[in-house]
Amino acid sequence: MKQFRTFVKKEFFHIFRDKRTMMILLGIPVIEIILFGFAISTEVRNVRVAVLDPSGDVITRKIIDRIDASEYFILTTKLHTPQEVEQAFRRGEIDLAVVFSHRFLDNLYTGDAKIQLIADATDPNMAVTQSGYASGIISAAQQELLPAGASPATIVPDVRLLYNPQMKSAYNFVPGVMGLILMLICAMMTSISIVREKEIGTMEVLLVSPMKPLLIILSKAVPYFVLSFVNLSSILLLSVYVLHVPIAGSLLALVSVSLLFIFVSLSLGLLISTITQTQIAAMLVSGLMLMMPTMLLSGMIFPVDGMPTILQVISTIIPARWYIDVVRKIMIEGVSITFVAKEIGILALMAFVLIAVSLKKFKTRLE
Amino acid sequence: MNENDIVIRTEQLTKRFGSFTAVDHISFEVHRGEIFGFLGANGAGKTTAMRMLCGLSKPTSGKGLVAGFDIHKESEQVKRNIGYMSQKFSLYEDLKVWENIRLFAGIYGMKDKEIEEKTDALLQRLEFSEERETLVKRLPLGWKQKLAFSVSIFHEPKIVFLDEPTGGVDPATRRQFWELIYQAADRGITVFVTTHYMDEAEYCNRVSIMVDGRIDALDTPRNLKQQFQTDNMDEVFQQLARKAVRKAD
Numbered sequence: 001m002k003q004f005r006t007f008v009k010k011e012f013f014h015i016f017r018d019k020r021t022m023m024i025l026l027g028i029p030v031i032e033i034i035l036f037g038f039a040i041s042t043e044v045r046n047v048r049v050a051v052l053d054p055s056g057d058v059i060t061r062k063i064i065d066r067i068d069a070s071e072y073f074i075l076t077t078k079l080h081t082p083q084e085v086e087q088a089f090r091r092g093e094i095d096l097a098v099v100f101s102h103r104f105l106d107n108l109y110t111g112d113a114k115i116q117l118i119a120d121a122t123d124p125n126m127a128v129t130q131s132g133y134a135s136g137i138i139s140a141a142q143q144e145l146l147p148a149g150a151s152p153a154t155i156v157p158d159v160r161l162l163y164n165p166q167m168k169s170a171y172n173f174v175p176g177v178m179g180l181i182l183m184l185i186c187a188m189m190t191s192i193s194i195v196r197e198k199e200i201g202t203m204e205v206l207l208v209s210p211m212k213p214l215l216i217i218l219s220k221a222v223p224y225f226v227l228s229f230v231n232l233s234s235i236l237l238l239s240v241y242v243l244h245v246p247i248a249g250s251l252l253a254l255v256s257v258s259l260l261f262i263f264v265s266l267s268l269g270l271l272i273s274t275i276t277q278t279q280i281a282a283m284l285v286s287g288l289m290l291m292m293p294t295m296l297l298s299g300m301i302f303p304v305d306g307m308p309t310i311l312q313v314i315s316t317i318i319p320a321r322w323y324i325d326v327v328r329k330i331m332i333e334g335v336s337i338t339f340v341a342k343e344i345g346i347l348a349l350m351a352f353v354l355i356a357v358s359l360k361k362f363k364t365r366l367e
Numbered sequence: 368m369n370e371n372d373i374v375i376r377t378e379q380l381t382k383r384f385g386s387f388t389a390v391d392h393i394s395f396e397v398h399r400g401e402i403f404g405f406l407g408a409n410g411a412g413k414t415t416a417m418r419m420l421c422g423l424s425k426p427t428s429g430k431g432l433v434a435g436f437d438i439h440k441e442s443e444q445v446k447r448n449i450g451y452m453s454q455k456f457s458l459y460e461d462l463k464v465w466e467n468i469r470l471f472a473g474i475y476g477m478k479d480k481e482i483e484e485k486t487d488a489l490l491q492r493l494e495f496s497e498e499r500e501t502l503v504k505r506l507p508l509g510w511k512q513k514l515a516f517s518v519s520i521f522h523e524p525k526i527v528f529l530d531e532p533t534g535g536v537d538p539a540t541r542r543q544f545w546e547l548i549y550q551a552a553d554r555g556i557t558v559f560v561t562t563h564y565m566d567e568a569e570y571c572n573r574v575s576i577m578v579d580g581r582i583d584a585l586d587t588p589r590n591l592k593q594q595f596q597t598d599n600m601d602e603v604f605q606q607l608a609r610k611a612v613r614k615a616d
Binding site: 002003006007010013014017018200201202204205206207208209210211 | 461462466
């Protein structure tokens with residue numbers, strides 16, 4: 001036990017004396033949360049709108065005013081011919097064009113009064129969101145402007161957005177960033193710190209010593225476990241108090257699942273350390289094998305349901321996918337832990353398999 | 368020599384990796400307090416043999432006793448009674464001098480108070496006392512190596528294994544290093560050392576030379592030179608190594 005304590009202390013020394021690593025370890029979560037929370041935003045704001053209004057009557061002008069008055073849109077150009085719409089898009093001056101039909105007011109009750117929304121679909125998600133917002137404003141305006149009972153559009157769906165009524169993208173990114181950061185710090189840092197000892201030759205000395213190999217590995221994992229916990233706390237604090245993403249479900253459940261995920265990541269790091277010989281290799285392997293798939297396939301950025309079947313299958317072996325799912329459910333939807341039993345079971349199974357395989361590999365290397 | 372004086376004994380010790388026989392039925396004995404040179408070209412199998420003796424690798428067949436314990440069944444006990452220093456000198460660069468000593472002494476289960484006292488004594492003997500709080504990475508290579516050796520015998524092992532301990536060090540520092548080795552041997556610690564420098568082979572009490580996994584020669588440097596009718600160990604080594612079939616890795 002004393003051996004173990006001395007050893008854990010030594011690992012902390014390694015981390016604390018390496019200022020760069022320290023900065024990375026503790027700074028990355030803060031930076032990522034702020035980046036994802038503020039800079040990378042899919043929310044609609046300051047969309048530049050052009051209007052083609054050949055009718056120019058009371059109703060069309062009121063609708064245009066409504067659009068301009070909303071916080072999402074800014075009216076930048078008034079166009080006069082349909083050709084100009086395309087030109088304005090090409091020059092990159094506008095993001096959305098609103099086109100009214102001729103004699104809009106006169107045709108209001110005949111059903112021939114039409115509005116066309118033209119959006120730039122080079123960014124499809126943005127285009128859909130923008131035109132959705134614009135239609136919302138237009139139909140609201142329509143309801144108000146027309147006398148009751150005279151509305152041509154009789155059915156107006158009332159959309160309710162559950163769990164994230166303001167459509168804040170932070171709700172989506174916080175669970176993703178949690179998955180990414182914990183995976184990165186645990187797996188990458190653990191594997192690097194083990195491989196570093198191989199590289200500088202101290203691992204041999206340790207293996208020749210009476211210290212049990214399992215203890216060596218365990219004591220390497222402890223500091224990163226602690227640091228991950230610090231990071232988990234800082235991510236949660238930032239998201240609650242800075243990004244205003246509430247924790248809807250039980251904090252205890254959230255923390256327990258996170259600990260399980262940290263454990264999975266640590267075992268992954270251990271596995272990587274047994275198959276690589278140099279720190280660079282360990283870094284590349286964790287970067288390529290963990291970071292890219294985690295970012296792209298875990299559902300952090302792109303929804304898993306929208307992927308081709310083959311990628312969906314691949315995504316099932318990515319631990320972060322299940323973890324991010326659980327975090328979304330517990331943190332954002334606020335469901336109880338019994339509803340995520342399947343995901344937790346899968347994570348536990350992964351932890352078990354990974355730790356078994358890497359311990360076996362670690363042992364064989366000694367033979 | 369009486370029987371109790373033997374600290375390493377191997378009988379037909381063999382290690383195979385698949386169809387490749389890295390160590391081929393070697394048998395030898397090393398006595399207490401002896402400086403035993405373990406020579407061989409790269410790929411001759413000396414590292415594999417040494418790893419088996421240290422309990423890092425299990426022999427395929429044959430027997431080996433180190434410090435009185437079976438390397439096959441009692442590797443724990445073996446590890447407790449040996450010290451080890453590799454060519455990649457083996458201290459932590461980002462720990463201070465005394466922290467390194469305490470860490471390794473702690474691993475071998477020494478008591479804090481004993482560590483404290485012995486550390487002071489050691490640093491004084493090496494005239495190192497003012498470097499106590501220095502990070503190891505700030506020390507010159509020769510000093511690091513002397514320190515690494517001192518750490519490897521800090522827990523008073525019966526045998527210390529040195530794997531090319533003086534690689535990359537200037538001749539003056541190598542000489543100083545060998546003085547430390549002699550001091551250790553005088554205290555009764557057996558020194559098992561591999562080296563590439565043939566002048567260092569001359570410093571050993573006895574030398575074994577491995578070729579293609581076998582021990583082709585084992586005697587005192589003087590007898591070996593006589594046997595091969597030459598006046599230096601380098602020539603002895605060249606004559607033996609020339610017979611090697613196996614390519615160096």
